[in-house]
Amino acid sequence: MRAGPVRESAPPAYGTRREALADPALRGLAFPRRLFRHPGMTALGAVVASTACTPIICVVTQPPTYLNEAEALQVIDEVFERRHLPLEQPTSGDRFGLPFTPDRTSWRFEVAVELVFEGECEPILDAAATLLAEGDARCGVTNAGDTGDTGPEDSERELQEAWCADLVSDGVCRGQGATEAFARCLAYACSPLHWMGLAAEEWTRGPLVRASNDFINKVKAEDSP
């Protein structure tokens, strides 16, 4: 049988990650600059951005939510605690796990708190764009929580109904509702990262999800220059 040690092997004719990232053109292709945005976004947005080497999760917020940095980090923790985001490598290679799951250690969390004026949507988008630009990010997604009656006293059901009522087009998601909405946005955006497609049913069949899907369908993909 033709088997046995290969004494000499020419290097493969394609680059390592380090080599590719050193090439600006290749880097631009691997990390396209994109900003997905929703024209009606108002209250708060989550920007999930990736720099050349490190995914960054940024939180952009505004009154009346007034998430400060610690609160925003708490939101992220909550999302992770719910196992919507991958926190570690599968423990046995790709045997059972989603092979592309990023290594937790390669994630860095940056929280940028941008206070903007209530009812204004453009500042959020501007802030997101600025983060993407200044952070040397190449990709981002913005989501919005929404409208009026989802205060801290509101139930989960009410929150879901609020989403179902197509609230993403206008209005403000307040207080705890905003936090929850943000958490759900982020979780929704990231959930299938976790091993083998977490909570697909939850995110594809439930009423919240239908609303979210409607929202996503409204997201206008705009490639930034």
Add this chain to the structure above:
Amino acid sequence: MHLTLHLTRACQLRCDYCYAPPRPEPGMRLETAIAALEFTLRENHETFGLAFFGGEPLLHKDLIRAVVARAQALKSPGRPAVRFKLTTNGVALDDDFLSFAVREGLHIALSLDGVRAAHEAHRRFPDGSSSFDRTLDALRRLLRVRPYSLVHAVVNPDTAHLMAESAAFLLDEGARYLSFSLNFAGRWTEADLDVLEGQYALLAERYVAWTRAGRKFYLAPFEKKLASHIRQGEGCHDRCELGVRQLSVSPEGDLFPCVQFANDGRDGASCIGDVWRGVDEVARMRWALRSSPVKDFCLGCALTERCEHTCGCLNRQATGDINGVSPVMCRHEQMAIAAADRVGAILYGERNPHFLRKHYNPAYPLLSLVEDLAGEGLPGWE
């Protein structure tokens, strides 16, 4: 820590390449499974993946539900969340269990060897009838709720000529995560391996074509071999830490270093403890140290950093020795690396954006998902 619970040695199928031929038995008791769960939690690992395995684990759905419920009840700050996984032949995968799996975050991988001819050549019921239709139905129902589920396909000497066709078939069925692996214990001849090499060449061509078309997929071993160069050694040597990062629990509650050992029996040399008394640390380290990082067979080889030769389980399956590398594995690894490198050279050379994003951007899963959600992705799949 990756803990595998072998819930039973029983199975509805009689796959003739199975390294653990099924036999009827009552299966693991709930007390045993809970003890395994609690013992692992006490070890306080940073991560905890819990796999339900067999035999066929879905013969014991109630046990799975009970273990998951117990794990959820034990959840507390400071403890790692338990990631549940299950590998099944799909025969008993029903919508009720799928709902449970989705609700509880239990990830399901399906064993389906590809096209009908490849699958039913070996995966049959005791009466000789084919399991293909049942398993294909399971795949379709699984993908409806878990579109990112993994499909395991085993390639045998007599089905090697179907590998490329099987990959295309599974992708067309909607599976995006495919893992093809060889039955290393099969009776491979030089001619069989020549056929396999031809299939790798064909699959490499298709990989390029699919990528150019913007299709999203994961296809092992291509991805791992590409990653082993692009990310310099990543992906090939992270599996085999016998007894250190992974443990297998037999239905009786005995602990073994990995899945291939779980039928060795309590008195076997590979038993390293049980779920009540815990791991015999000396035995655990002995096994870990026995798995040498470079095997004698491989000394001087330029490809060791990109090769699976370190996997003690595969070595044992093929040669009976965790450090014994079979010529079949060696030949297979060489052809898989060569095929992956052809793919890499072509797509990198033409600066294919999908290839570059997939393999050079660590955030690709997230970005790809956002694309999917935004309805931009999956060209060629519509």
